[in-house]
Amino acid sequence: MTSSSHFQRVLSPVVTPFDESGAPSAERFIRHCRALLSHDVGLAVFGTNSEANSLSVGEKRGLLDALLAAGLPATRMMPGTGACALPDTIELTRHAVASGCAGVLMLPPFYYKNVSDEGLFRAYSRVIDAVGDTRLKVYLYHIPPVAQVGLSLSLVERLLKAYPGTIAGIKDSSGDWSNTSALIAEFAAAGFEVFAGSETFLLRTLEAGGAGCITATGNVNAAAIAQLARDWRAVDAPAQQRRLDETRAVFQRFPMIAAMKAAIAWQSGDAGWAALRAPLVELDATQRARLESALTALGFRLPHAEQLALHAGALH
Amino acid sequence: MTSSSHFQRVLSPVVTPFDESGAPSAERFIRHCRALLSHDVGLAVFGTNSEANSLSVGEKRGLLDALLAAGLPATRMMPGTGACALPDTIELTRHAVASGCAGVLMLPPFYYKNVSDEGLFRAYSRVIDAVGDTRLKVYLYHIPPVAQVGLSLSLVERLLKAYPGTIAGIKDSSGDWSNTSALIAEFAAAGFEVFAGSETFLLRTLEAGGAGCITATGNVNAAAIAQLARDWRAVDAPAQQRRLDETRAVFQRFPMIAAMKAAIAWQSGDAGWAALRAPLVELDATQRARLESALTALGFRLPHAEQLALHAGALH
Numbered sequence: 001m002t003s004s005s006h007f008q009r010v011l012s013p014v015v016t017p018f019d020e021s022g023a024p025s026a027e028r029f030i031r032h033c034r035a036l037l038s039h040d041v042g043l044a045v046f047g048t049n050s051e052a053n054s055l056s057v058g059e060k061r062g063l064l065d066a067l068l069a070a071g072l073p074a075t076r077m078m079p080g081t082g083a084c085a086l087p088d089t090i091e092l093t094r095h096a097v098a099s100g101c102a103g104v105l106m107l108p109p110f111y112y113k114n115v116s117d118e119g120l121f122r123a124y125s126r127v128i129d130a131v132g133d134t135r136l137k138v139y140l141y142h143i144p145p146v147a148q149v150g151l152s153l154s155l156v157e158r159l160l161k162a163y164p165g166t167i168a169g170i171k172d173s174s175g176d177w178s179n180t181s182a183l184i185a186e187f188a189a190a191g192f193e194v195f196a197g198s199e200t201f202l203l204r205t206l207e208a209g210g211a212g213c214i215t216a217t218g219n220v221n222a223a224a225i226a227q228l229a230r231d232w233r234a235v236d237a238p239a240q241q242r243r244l245d246e247t248r249a250v251f252q253r254f255p256m257i258a259a260m261k262a263a264i265a266w267q268s269g270d271a272g273w274a275a276l277r278a279p280l281v282e283l284d285a286t287q288r289a290r291l292e293s294a295l296t297a298l299g300f301r302l303p304h305a306e307q308l309a310l311h312a313g314a315l316h
Numbered sequence: 317m318t319s320s321s322h323f324q325r326v327l328s329p330v331v332t333p334f335d336e337s338g339a340p341s342a343e344r345f346i347r348h349c350r351a352l353l354s355h356d357v358g359l360a361v362f363g364t365n366s367e368a369n370s371l372s373v374g375e376k377r378g379l380l381d382a383l384l385a386a387g388l389p390a391t392r393m394m395p396g397t398g399a400c401a402l403p404d405t406i407e408l409t410r411h412a413v414a415s416g417c418a419g420v421l422m423l424p425p426f427y428y429k430n431v432s433d434e435g436l437f438r439a440y441s442r443v444i445d446a447v448g449d450t451r452l453k454v455y456l457y458h459i460p461p462v463a464q465v466g467l468s469l470s471l472v473e474r475l476l477k478a479y480p481g482t483i484a485g486i487k488d489s490s491g492d493w494s495n496t497s498a499l500i501a502e503f504a505a506a507g508f509e510v511f512a513g514s515e516t517f518l519l520r521t522l523e524a525g526g527a528g529c530i531t532a533t534g535n536v537n538a539a540a541i542a543q544l545a546r547d548w549r550a551v552d553a554p555a556q557q558r559r560l561d562e563t564r565a566v567f568q569r570f571p572m573i574a575a576m577k578a579a580i581a582w583q584s585g586d587a588g589w590a591a592l593r594a595p596l597v598e599l600d601a602t603q604r605a606r607l608e609s610a611l612t613a614l615g616f617r618l619p620h621a622e623q624l625a626l627h628a629g630a631l632h
Binding site for chain 1: 338364369370371372373374375399400401402403404407424425426427428429431432434435436438439441442461462463464465593594595596597
């Protein structure tokens with residue numbers, strides 16, 4: 001982590017729990033976020049793994065307000081604010097900045113495909129200019145496998161030149177180490193924080209001079225991932241990395257978001273955690289059994305299971 | 317057109333004009349919509365060509381309200397209401413139904429890729445159940461080249477069985493005639509209205525028993541497309557189809573939305589029409605010159621140029 005970083009080395013794109021009516025469950029969300037913080041994991045709320053683009057602007061504002069009302073520190077939050085429609089991105093970004101969030105993670109508009117770098121530059125410019133606040137720190141969000149609209153190195157360079165005090169870093173979820181390492185080589189020396197999109201790249205990212213990772217499995221394996229982020233120069237760091245990879249590999253055998261929620265529901269005893277919003281669907285019974293069996297074989301234990309349990313007696 | 321159709325055979329996904337501040341220009345929008353209606357073209361406002369996913373829910377509600385306040389008939393409107401977030405889809409759909417719109421054109425949630433038919437079925441179900449209004453007529457919107465999330469024939473069949481009075485038709489923008497013809501063969505006899513996503517398929521669609529087309533170039537070539545939709549059994553229908561294809565081919569040499577707006581700006585003398593919202597960008601001067609030259613060679617004339625001119629003297 002560079003000394004200028006606003007964040008810890010590991011952030012979790014926090015999964016969003018729902019209640020029986022299908023609305024976001026602020027109570028479950030607060031418990032989960034508080035637990036992640038206790039494991040030294042920052043809160044990249046409203047990311048891809050948060051089903052953030054399945055939430056309305058109002059639902060996202062409400063959840064952020066609920067976290068702050070519960071006393072969670074905005075200085076450890078990097079909410080996702082990028083939407084298809086720039087007015088939505090502007091509203092969410094303004095709200096995050098006004099709330100004191102240390103940064104925002106910003107998808108490009110993603111409905112139209114094969115758009116130009118000029119168009120993407122204008123989109124980011126429009127938001128930054130409209131927010132017009134020196135406190136704004138933008139972390140670009142590059143996730144071509146899902147958004148299908150990526151951010152080229154030349155676009156990053158142009159944005160950094162135009163907004164040197166505002167463009168703070170990037171989350172690279174391309175899964176392409178050559179892209180992540182190029183971002184670090186090109187821009188990290190100037191203080192630009194490069195976060196890998198998976199802990200699979202955590203050790204390599206830190207060794208190369210990157211900032212850390214923002215990773216789905218931060219939701220379920222927070223303590224161990226944060227441990228490697230602290231120990232990355234230690235002799236057992238490669239062994240820690242291998243163990244992280246083994247756990248991640250289990251979750252990756254399934255639809256990732258559904259699998260993480262199923263694991264949380266299982267370990268916390270709170271079955272309500274398993275719900276997703278359409279178009280995503282929960283694991284079926286066979287998948288759940290396979291997931292639980294594979295995690296048991298690894299000796300996996302959700303580090304904050306007790307903090308999530310709605311009733312003490314529900315834990316098994 | 318089947319006798320049960322709520323719409324004329326040709327609808328335009330109406331391009332959305334902006335004003336100098338970047339906000340939607342209701343004045344230009346009303347003029348354009350009124351002119352399209354005068355050419356017997358229905359109003360599929362808030363489609364892909366409308367930059368609808370670059371507009372907030374509030375902006376779309378405002379534009380629809382402005383059309384109705386100007387006296388345009390909701391019975392000829394099929395607003396796009398599908399968004400990534402189901403609460404947004406529900407809000408826009410409720411508003412369209414309450415406003416008396418004859419139908420809505422509904423994208424599936426499109427952020428997550430490779431989602432299951434079960435997840436898409438749940439998404440449509442959730443919206444239909446939440447709106448809970450027998451007046452609701454849903455036209456499914458299949459546009460895999462852009463949304464990257466398509467609607468399979470088996471999903472269409474399942475939705476039709478579950479909501480026979482509500483699922484009214486589909487716009488097929490796959491560009492794949494084998495898919496359009498399969499939709500017609502499977503479902504048109506039961507009154508399901510299949511609209512091709514381009515006038516390139518208009519004659520074939522009508523001959524096969526489909527409902528018509530919802531096509532971008534309806535914005536700029538409305539009169540001629542509507543003419544073929546009336547004359548499709550006439551001896552010169554294939555010749556009309558070829559002329560439509562020639563005009564479309566010119567627009568397709570450029571980014572389509574930018575090219576249509578440039579043509580409208582050029583022919584109406586209202587330069588403000590050329591503006592797009594990021595991430596889309598307007599044609600550059602070279603592209604504009606090439607477009608104007610190609611259209612001039614075809615003898616192209618925007619049928620409603622005079623209706624769009626802000627000042628009579630501005631027309632050339």
